[in-house]
Structure formats: structure tokens, C-alpha cells
Amino acid sequence: MSGASIKERGQGPQAGESDKRRQILEGARQVFMASGFDGASMGEIARAAGVSKGTLYVYFDSKEALFEALxxxxxxxxxxxxxxxxxxxxxxxxxxxxxxxxxxxxxxxxxxxxxxxxxxxxxxxxxxxxxxxxxxxxxxxxxxxxxxxxxxxxxxxxxxxxxxxxxxxxxxxxxxxxxxxxxxxxxxxxxxxxxxxxxxxxxxxxxxxxxxxxxxx
Missing domain, CATH: 1.10.357.10 (Tetracycline Repressor, domain 2)
Structure with missing residues (x-):
């Protein structure tokens, strides 16, 4: 399994990360629904989710991976x-x-x-x-x-x-x-x-x- 796949399944380094991952997915849902896939950016998603872009990339290494997971x-x-x-x-x-x-x-x-x-x-x-x-x-x-x-x-x-x-x-x-x-x-x-x-x-x-x-x- 690739590293990206692991991140997409929320099995990253932190034991209690499922809540953070869900927080990111909820922020992504808001942005994708408002802007569509092409119009959304990882920066906007990070802001909507209330996390830093660095944290966002720990869980999802691309907008494509985040969209597919969501x-x-x-x-x-x-x-x-x-x-x-x-x-x-x-x-x-x-x-x-x-x-x-x-x-x-x-x-x-x-x-x-x-x-x-x-x-x-x-x-x-x-x-x-x-x-x-x-x-x-x-x-x-x-x-x-x-x-x-x-x-x-x-x-x-x-x-x-x-x-x-x-x-x-x-x-x-x-x-x-x-x-x-x-x-x-x-x-x-x-x-x-x-x-x-x-x-x-x-x-x-x-x-x-x-x-x-x-x-x-």
C-alpha cells in the first residue's frame, strides 16, 4: 500500500487522528460544495477546516486524494x-x-x-x-x-x-x-x-x- 493510500484512510502517525481527519473532511465538503473540484484550493480547505496547510498535508497529500476520500x-x-x-x-x-x-x-x-x-x-x-x-x-x-x-x-x-x-x-x-x-x-x-x-x-x-x-x- 502506498503512503498516500495510508493517509487517505486516516492511518497516519497520531493515534487519535480520526477526529482531526473528520474535521478536515467536513471543511473539504464545505469548500467543494461551494466551489466545485476545480475551484477549490487546499488553502481554502485548510481555513474551512480550522487547520494549517501543513496539518492538512499530513492527512491528504493532494486535493485529488482529499476529494476522492470525501x-x-x-x-x-x-x-x-x-x-x-x-x-x-x-x-x-x-x-x-x-x-x-x-x-x-x-x-x-x-x-x-x-x-x-x-x-x-x-x-x-x-x-x-x-x-x-x-x-x-x-x-x-x-x-x-x-x-x-x-x-x-x-x-x-x-x-x-x-x-x-x-x-x-x-x-x-x-x-x-x-x-x-x-x-x-x-x-x-x-x-x-x-x-x-x-x-x-x-x-x-x-x-x-x-x-x-x-x-x-
Missing amino acids: TTEEKEGLAEALFRLDEDDPDLCAVLTRLGTSYLAMMARPEHVSLIRMVIGACEKFPRFGQAFFEAGPACGTERLKAYFDSQVAAGRLAPTTDTDLAAKHFLHLCQAGMMTRLLFNVGEAPSEAEIRYRVAEAVRVFYAGYGPPTAG
């Missing part, structure tokens, strides 16, 4: 919070309803939409940003949902022919069904709770119609 950790946190699925829960529709509701509420947050825009804007110049963000969030979430669907196929609650990887992607896209595209282009407001409930109910209905066991209905 965006991937943000997405990892979302995936961890959202995709905690009990494989033994027999109430498939209830599990999907809870997941879909939390997923849409989280995805529609203005700060999350801004984060996605920021990564999209930077990944043409730095493709690894996009790959790291994708692997930490969408790919991780899909893999966890696939594992849950695998268990439901084994239990006979989903059709035995289900392609569980594709089914996981289908469900998540059924939930947002164009919502993220609209929000990314800054068209209209975030969905209301009533709209989220409706979207998720329809997503569950359509999903189960396509992937439910042969005896369903």
Missing part, C-alpha cells in the same frame, strides 16, 4: 446505512418498501444531488473518481440487494429463474424512475413524502409482478 466515504456511508437487509425476513414486500422509501429520501437530498453533480464534473479529468464513487455506492448497494434476493430465491419467495443482479438494478431504477435525472438537471423540487410512498408502492408492485414466484397472484 466522495467515496460519503457514498460508502449511504450504502452501509441503506442496504442493511435481513436475509431471513420473509416479508419481501415490506423489506422492499422500507428500502425503497429510505433510498429515495436519501438520494433526493439536495446535498447528495450536489455531490453526484460534483463527481460527474470531475471524473472526465480524473476517471478514477467516478470509478471509486460507483464502486463505493451503486455497486456496493446492488451487491447487497442481490445477496438478499439470492436468499429470497432460495426460500421460494422469488421466481427460481430470477437474475438477482439484474433484479436488484431493476428495483432501484423502478423506485427512482427518472427522478434523479430531473434532480440532476435542477428541474423541480425534491419529491414529497407522498410522492415517495407512491413511487415505492408502484415499484414494489411492478417488481413483484415480474419477479414473484409462479404461484403469486
Whole structure:
């Protein structure tokens, strides 16, 4: 592992450094959200975080390393919070309803939409940003949902022919069904709770119609 990777993971020389690292990441979040990747500077980030530039460089040796750490950790946190699925829960529709509701509420947050825009804007110049963000969030979430669907196929609650990887992607896209595209282009407001409930109910209905066991209905 390279020295830069160690710094990016917050495993530097000080035993109690996690709080300082989090302080730096919070300052970076403020600056990146306000100025974007290209407009942000390490000096501005240090000031926003309340640390010296020397301290900043102890933890992150470049703006690129800091940006990648911030965006991937943000997405990892979302995936961890959202995709905690009990494989033994027999109430498939209830599990999907809870997941879909939390997923849409989280995805529609203005700060999350801004984060996605920021990564999209930077990944043409730095493709690894996009790959790291994708692997930490969408790919991780899909893999966890696939594992849950695998268990439901084994239990006979989903059709035995289900392609569980594709089914996981289908469900998540059924939930947002164009919502993220609209929000990314800054068209209209975030969905209301009533709209989220409706979207998720329809997503569950359509999903189960396509992937439910042969005896369903």
C-alpha cells in the first residue's frame, strides 16, 4: 500500500487522528460544495477546516486524494446505512418498501444531488473518481440487494429463474424512475413524502409482478 493510500484512510502517525481527519473532511465538503473540484484550493480547505496547510498535508497529500476520500466515504456511508437487509425476513414486500422509501429520501437530498453533480464534473479529468464513487455506492448497494434476493430465491419467495443482479438494478431504477435525472438537471423540487410512498408502492408492485414466484397472484 502506498503512503498516500495510508493517509487517505486516516492511518497516519497520531493515534487519535480520526477526529482531526473528520474535521478536515467536513471543511473539504464545505469548500467543494461551494466551489466545485476545480475551484477549490487546499488553502481554502485548510481555513474551512480550522487547520494549517501543513496539518492538512499530513492527512491528504493532494486535493485529488482529499476529494476522492470525501466522495467515496460519503457514498460508502449511504450504502452501509441503506442496504442493511435481513436475509431471513420473509416479508419481501415490506423489506422492499422500507428500502425503497429510505433510498429515495436519501438520494433526493439536495446535498447528495450536489455531490453526484460534483463527481460527474470531475471524473472526465480524473476517471478514477467516478470509478471509486460507483464502486463505493451503486455497486456496493446492488451487491447487497442481490445477496438478499439470492436468499429470497432460495426460500421460494422469488421466481427460481430470477437474475438477482439484474433484479436488484431493476428495483432501484423502478423506485427512482427518472427522478434523479430531473434532480440532476435542477428541474423541480425534491419529491414529497407522498410522492415517495407512491413511487415505492408502484415499484414494489411492478417488481413483484415480474419477479414473484409462479404461484403469486
